[in-house]
Amino acid sequence: MSDKEQLLVIENLRTHFFTKIGVVKAVDDISFSVNKGEVLGLVGESGSGKSVTGFSMLGLVDPPGRITGGKILFNGQDIVSLSDDGLRALRGKNIAMIFQDPMMTLNPVLRIDTQMIEAITAHEKVARRIARERSRDALSLVGIASPDERLKAYPHQLSGGMRQRVSIAIALLNKPDLIIADEPTTALDVTIQSQILYEIKKLCRETGTALIWITHDLTVVAGLADHICVMYAGRIVEQGKISDVLDHPLHPYTRGLIGSVPSRNKRGSALYQIPGMTPSLLNLPEGCAFRQRCPRADNDCLVCPEITSEIEGRHLRCFHPHVEILHE
Amino acid sequence: MIVFIIRRSLQSGVVLLLMSVLVFVGVYAIGNPVDILISPEATPQEYEEAIIAMGLDKPMWSQYLTFLNGALHGDLGNSFVFNEPALKLILQRLPATLELAFGALFIAIVLGIPLGLIAGIKSESWVGRSIMSGSILGFSVPTFWVGLMMIMVFAVMLGWLPASGRGQTTDLFGIPVSFFSLDGLSHILLPAVNLGLFKLSLTIRLTRAGTRENLQLDYVKFARAKGLTNGRVIGVHVLKNILIPVVTVLGLELGSLIAFAVVTETIFAWPGMGKLLIDSIGVLDRPIIVAYLLITVTMFIVINFVVDVLYSVLDPRVRLGEEKI
Structure with missing residues (x-):
């Protein structure tokens, strides 16, 4: 990971919200990096902490939330320790953001x-x-x-x-060197969606701007991103090159996500659903947050899994990844 | 826009007509002015003559039609007491009341909007909380009591400011005004603060509510994400959105400031039309009461119209008669 062209490196970032009913660990110990001109897809369900990750990079986390740990190195400079003025100078100039709902973002x-x-x-x-x-x-x-x-x-x-x-x-x-796009096509019609998608992709390629595309829609990322991070309950559970992750999902959650995308091949059969519900961030289960919904969970999963790197360029947080598919 | 103005004028005409009927009937019902105006020693014959002289012998509908006819020609009748045109008497007093009302409004806006912004931005801190507590006080303490207390403290005990009257006035386009001389300013300060206190609290609350609501919205976050300074985000983006409800409400309140300056004018012996109204009610001087109420209604109508126009300036979405590009 010692690429010279690294633009953004996030190390062990934690953004927590200190509410009256408890601490919400919206982003809990995530690490990833984006190279210059690259597109990173940040995928997860609602409430998995993707947007908060985006706002953390601009220092725009609203109280009672704040960054409680970790580093966000942008061109080698730590954003977390920047002053308000330093952050302001960075926003819009070096890192720009596009929001989800165009009806609400313009004054x-x-x-x-x-x-x-x-x-x-x-x-x-x-x-x-x-x-x-x-x-x-x-x-x-x-x-x-x-x-x-x-x-x-x-x-x-x-x-x-x-x-x-x-x-x-x-x-x-x-x-800017980096654009963070927080589900910018979710609120739009499908036809407009693909137009916008195409244009952003083209513009970023032309200007050499790196892009972090936050979405819950795997199909959008599939044609767009170079790398992908899958988030679940504030943690990145799997990351790697887009083709590797989509073709050979190792984490049971990623598998579940990909399995629940409607496709033409599965016509007629019932759509797969990940059993259970997203846990409340206030009341996460001990150990692996996905444990209660995971078909492979056992007693090992009562401890939070560390990040492992089974193969080159892949990172996982799982005790029982689907490694067998790699040998098929 | 022209259609809007025409429609609005027609509506205003109907409102004025209805109002004149109501006022006339109401004033007719409260008593016979002759009983008060004529000395008790007058003979029945003098009594009859006075009634005829004032036109009070005719049936009510006839009196109303006479009044309406006069009103259409700009004559709202002569005061029973002063024997001068009621309109002229009121218009003489109008500048004083307007000055007082605008002074109060000025205080409400100049203090209220910044305080409301601070209270909205720092709603959790002690600063925000104390501003809010202060505004509750401004809401709940009765105007007349505050006025009396202000006279007690600043005029009687400290002797800093005069307690009554208008002080030295200077002429501005032939209209006497107080705010150009130091003496006049010192006279207007207490009554304006007194009258404006309630509106100040209202402005603070409106601005604070608007600020808190707007700060949550995406456009504020987007503006910050563009790298704008805090001053520009609050002072341009948020403020312009908050001004819409504030202008609407304050515009309406300006009417009530003018119309109900009565209490403050009475306490501070401010020679405005509110004081004239109270005096006239005391002696059942019907033409003055009727004229006062009609002028007030007219003012409300005009102010509402101005507010509507201002509103469309502030909020492009309600801009009148504009077509989509």
């Missing part, structure tokens, strides 16, 4: 141009006219027709897909 009472220009002037001293030109270029880059008119529009005058394109354009404005 309803400010024009698109205001919201774009301020993203530029927050980091550089440029004339408004130049900032405006750059905003217009960014809009046409993401496939918005007649960008000059759109600049003068208010968010409510644009459709959902258009608004998400605007958010993407805002994220691209300062040519």
